[in-house]
Amino acid sequence: MAVAMSCCKPSPFLGRKFPSQSAKSQSKQIVESSAQAAKISALFWGSRKSTEPQEMVSSLGNFTLTGSDSEDTTLNLGHPKRIKISVVSSISEVSSSDWDACAQDATGPKKFNPFLTHGFLSSLEDSGSAVKETGWTPSHIIAKDEGDNLVGVVPLYLKSHSYGEFVFDHSWADAYYNFGARRYYPKLQCCVPFTPVTGPRILIRDTTFKDQVFDFIVSALKDLAAKYQLSSLHITFPSENEWHKLSEKGFLQRIGMQYHWKNRDYKNFDEFLMDMKQSKRKNIRQERKKILAQNLTMKRLRGYEIKASHWDSFYKFYRNTTDNKWGSPYLTREFFHEMGSKMGDQVLLVVAEEGGELVAGALNLIGGDTIYGRLWGCHPRAYYPSLHFEACYYQAIEAAIELDLKTVEAGAQGEHKIQRGYMPVTTYSCHYLIDEGFRKAIGDFLIRESSQVKLVIKLLHESGPFKEGI
Numbered sequence: 001m002a003v004a005m006s007c008c009k010p011s012p013f014l015g016r017k018f019p020s021q022s023a024k025s026q027s028k029q030i031v032e033s034s035a036q037a038a039k040i041s042a043l044f045w046g047s048r049k050s051t052e053p054q055e056m057v058s059s060l061g062n063f064t065l066t067g068s069d070s071e072d073t074t075l076n077l078g079h080p081k082r083i084k085i086s087v088v089s090s091i092s093e094v095s096s097s098d099w100d101a102c103a104q105d106a107t108g109p110k111k112f113n114p115f116l117t118h119g120f121l122s123s124l125e126d127s128g129s130a131v132k133e134t135g136w137t138p139s140h141i142i143a144k145d146e147g148d149n150l151v152g153v154v155p156l157y158l159k160s161h162s163y164g165e166f167v168f169d170h171s172w173a174d175a176y177y178n179f180g181a182r183r184y185y186p187k188l189q190c191c192v193p194f195t196p197v198t199g200p201r202i203l204i205r206d207t208t209f210k211d212q213v214f215d216f217i218v219s220a221l222k223d224l225a226a227k228y229q230l231s232s233l234h235i236t237f238p239s240e241n242e243w244h245k246l247s248e249k250g251f252l253q254r255i256g257m258q259y260h261w262k263n264r265d266y267k268n269f270d271e272f273l274m275d276m277k278q279s280k281r282k283n284i285r286q287e288r289k290k291i292l293a294q295n296l297t298m299k300r301l302r303g304y305e306i307k308a309s310h311w312d313s314f315y316k317f318y319r320n321t322t323d324n325k326w327g328s329p330y331l332t333r334e335f336f337h338e339m340g341s342k343m344g345d346q347v348l349l350v351v352a353e354e355g356g357e358l359v360a361g362a363l364n365l366i367g368g369d370t371i372y373g374r375l376w377g378c379h380p381r382a383y384y385p386s387l388h389f390e391a392c393y394y395q396a397i398e399a400a401i402e403l404d405l406k407t408v409e410a411g412a413q414g415e416h417k418i419q420r421g422y423m424p425v426t427t428y429s430c431h432y433l434i435d436e437g438f439r440k441a442i443g444d445f446l447i448r449e450s451s452q453v454k455l456v457i458k459l460l461h462e463s464g465p466f467k468e469g470i
Contacts, residue, residue: 057224058086065080080146084143085217092122110369115197127332127338135163159186186230192237198428222249252446259418260409261397280419284394287386296353296359300399303347347364371400
């Protein structure tokens with residue numbers, strides 16, 4: 001269960017830490033491997049302080065469609081010949097129906113991703129969580145035809161730091177400084193803030209010319225980075241298909257690792273347990289018994305069942321987690337109220353009660369075929385053994401079985417998830433670095449890093465908690 005943090009460990013493995021991959025050693029590797037490729041262009045490095053571009057860009061130009069004489073009947077767009085791409089400073093400048101239509105077409109209804117919706121992203125902005133003041137300046141890309149029909153959108157932010165991303169590049173920033181290049185920050189970040197969930201990032205309507213629109217948007221993204229004179233453009237947790245396509249556009253490829261639970265058409269939780277090795281099955285049953293022994297009652301609440309008082313309590317739990325473990329929180333109290341109001345039944349809040357009082361909670365969102373575990377928190381006055389595992393993992397599994405969903409994504413980090421049935425999967429990110437010498441150095445580093453990540457995933461699968469053949 002990923003906690004939205006303001007202090008991230010610079011491990012490329014999203015939970016597995018290797019001494020050779022510390023920020024300092026990564027920076028040293030990157031700089032050393034680039035020594036011959038780079039020419040130092042200044043005697044003094046200058047300040048590391050982030051600076052905003054002097055002139056904010058609104059229009060990224062017009063692009064001409066080829067072969068667009070035939071009418072696109074899918075969306076009744078007529079005969080579009082040009083696509084205009086621009087930047088908006090708030091998602092509120094785009095209607096929710098238009099934005100969500102792009103997101104829906106990009107994923108398809110079976111793969112619906114709640115984090116890509118206007119409701120979720122606008123909750124981050126309206127609540128003051130992902131705004132310029134917190135280092136996330138909204139710079140969303142929109143693409144329209146000459147009839148003013150929206151055909152594509154991209155959630156994009158101008159970032160003044162690297163927190164809240166879950167693909168760690170702090171060591172890159174240090175290396176860039178030592179490299180003698182311009183400031184690393186600000187940078188462009190294409191992502192869902194504070195949300196390590198895989199999904200398409202370039203959200204395009206399903207038209208006969210969607211591939212051209214994709215190419216136009218990628219070109220516009222590169223142009224925006226150049227116009228702002230930025231160090232880099234990062235696209236984190238894209239779909240695997242986008243990851244491959246962006247590699248052809250000059251983006252460096254990076255992989256990471258998360259832990260997901262897969263539903264093998266289980267009828268109930270006990271059926272899932274029977275696929276586990278005996279020792280793991282026994283451990284899970286013992287952990288679940290501890291909940292009953294502590295007189296805790298677990299409830300799964302959705303939509304209208306979640307009241308304002310639930311969100312107030314959950315925010316306190318969330319703050320207890322961030323204050324004690326990670327530092328300052330990213331999300332405001334208003335975010336939870338906004339998001340709960342806008343997302344409706346897509347929200348699943350697991351709560352634990354003791355004597356009728358809420359003492360813990362786990363926030364999940366429900367997609368087309370997946371439950372996404374997001375945040376967890378507990379009352380600060382007491383410790384409840386195994387409650388975290390019950391609220392975050394076992395309740396999500398039971399909900400997925402009940403709702404006939406294929407996957408539970410429990411967020412970044414946490415090898416303890418493996419013995420509870422959550423297995424390693426590959427995640428993706430793409431990185432476009434302006435400086436050629438630095439791009440070469442990072443590319444060399446990513447080749448080495450990728451081989452290590454693949455090895456770790458292989459080893460963890462071989463020592464997994466399931467019976468042989470499962």
